[in-house]
Amino acid sequence: MALESVDGAALGRWAHACVDGLGRRCEEINRLNVFPVPDADTGTNLLHTMRAAAAEALGTADASVREVSAALARGAVAGARGNSGVILSQVLRGIAEAADTDLLDAGTLRAALNEAAVLAAEAVSVPVEGTIVTVLRHSAAAASSCPPEATLSGVVRAAAEAAVEALARTPSQLSALGLAGVVDAGGLGLVVILDALVGVVTGETPERADLTAVVPAAAAPVPGASGPVVPAPGCAEDTGAQDYEVMYLLADSDDRRVGELRTRLDELGDSVAMVGDGAGAYSVHVHCSDPGAAVEAGLAAGRPHRIRVSCFVLDAQRRDRSAPPATARGILALVAGDGAAELFEGEGAAVLRYRGAVTPAQLLAAIRAVAAGEVMVLPNGAMSAQELVAVSVAARDEDHSVMVLPSSSMVQGLSALAVHDPARALVDDAFTMSEAAANTRWGSLRIAPERALTLVGTCERGDGLGLIGREVVVIAPDEAEAGRRLLDQMLAVGGELVTLLRGAPVSDDLVLMLTDHVARNHPGVEVLVYPGGQDSDLLQLGVE
Structure with a gap:
C-alpha cells in the first residue's frame, strides 16, 4: 500500500535506498561523464555524497522528517564531491528547508523540489542547460503541476517521470552530450534518487534499463531534439585550460564574503559551485589552473578546511593504468588451512594463507593486491587489534578505503561472508557482516x-x-x-x-x-x- 506521508524512519530508508541504487549504477553513470570534464567520476561523486549524507543521519531513525532531513543536508554538504555532489546536497537541503512538520506529504514534496531547484540554480555561477540542474527543474515543475488533491505517490511518480523525460532531452541541449551520444550523467543520478523515493512511497521501484540509449549527433539526430545540437550557452566546453578541481568546506563566513569569494573564483576558473547546508557551513567547488589561489581566496572569506585538490591529468593517467574502480569492493580473509582457503575463495574472497604469525607487511601487501577501491578485511583472529589498525591506516589513500571487520575466528568470518552484499553501502555491508560475526x-x-x-x-x-x-x-x-x-x-x-x-x-x-x-x-x-x-x-x- 502506498504511503500518504513519509516519516523520519522512511526518509532514512530512502537515503539508504539512494546509496544502494547509486551503487548499482555507479559505473554506468561514470561512463556517461563527459561534461564539464570527462573525468568519469560523476557516479562515484554522487555515491560518495549520498553515503556521507546517510552516515550523518545514522541514529536519527526515530526522529522527525525535519531532523532527519537536516542531518542528510549537513552530511551531503560536508561530504559533497564534484559538481554533481554539490547539486545533490541541495536536493537534500531543499527537503530540509521545506520540512516544517514531522511528516513529508505531497505538499511538502512539491515545496521541497521547488526549493531544491532554486538552490541548485543559485549554486552554480553559470547554469547550463542539459545538466542535472535542468532535470531537477523539470522534475520540480511536474510536481508543482499536480492537482492540489494529488497523493504523495502521485506527486513523486510525476516528478520521477518528468526527470526521465528531461534526461532524454539532455543530448539535444548540450553539444558535448549529443556528440558523445550520452545523456547527462548527473541527470541519470537524479533519476536514480527520485526512483528510490518512488520505491519507498509506493513499495515498487521503477525498472529503467534503457535510459542511456542515445545515438551520437554525428551519426544521426538525437531522439527528442527539436533542432541541431548547439554549444552550451555561457560555458566554454573546452576545459583544457583548467587542470585542477578544488573543493573545500568553508566556515566562519557570511553571505557578503561568500559572494565575494564566488566572484573571485569566477575570475580564477570555471564550474564554480557554492552551496550551504542552511546552518552556516558552505561547500566550495571550482575548476582552475591555480589551486593555491583558489584556497587563498577561501582564506580571505573564512576558514577553509577539508581541502581536496584533484589533478585531471593525473586522474586520467590513473584510469589509463586500469586502477581499480572506487566503488568495487573486495573481501580479504586471513585463513589457516587449505580447506578454509577454498571455502573463503568459493565465496568470492581473496585469501591471505598463513601458518604461524602474520606480519603487518604481509597484510599490507595482500590488501594492496586486492583489485578494488574498497577492501573489507576479515582477520579471523590472526593479528592483534593494534596491528590491524596500523595496517588499515597505512593502506588507505584517496582511492582506497579499508575496513577491518571484527571476526575473531574463521567460523565468524564465514558467517560474516555469508551475508556480504556488494550492492549495499560500505558502512551498511560492514555493519551487517559484523553483526553476523558477533552473533556467531x-x-x-x-x-x-x-x-x-x-x-x-x-x-x-x-x-x-x-x-x-x-x-x-x-x-x-x-x-x-x-x-x-x-x-x-x-x-x-x-x-x-x-x-x-x-x-x-x-x-x-x-x-x-x-x-x-x-x-x-x-x-x-x-x-x-x-x-x-x-x-x-x-x-x-x-x-x-
Missing part, C-alpha cells in the same frame, strides 16, 4: 601441548581442551570428552546451527561422534562440517 558464538577443541594453568584448573600435556573464544572452559582426559562438554556448554543458551571446521589432525571418528552427540542431546540443531585444514585446532566451532 565460537570455540575450539585442542590437545594441550604442555602442562599449564587455566581459568578452570591445571591441564596436563595431552588433555583435551575446550575453549569458548580464547578462554579454556573445559579440561578433559581426551578430546572426545572435551568436545562433548564443549558443545553442551555452547548450546546451553540455544542455537540452531553448529558449524564444525575440521583441522588437519582431526579423525573422522571424532567428528562423527560429536555430530551424533548433537543429534541425540540437542534435537533440532543442524550440524555442518567443512574441511579447514588448520594446524592449531582439532576443530573450530561456530554456533548460530
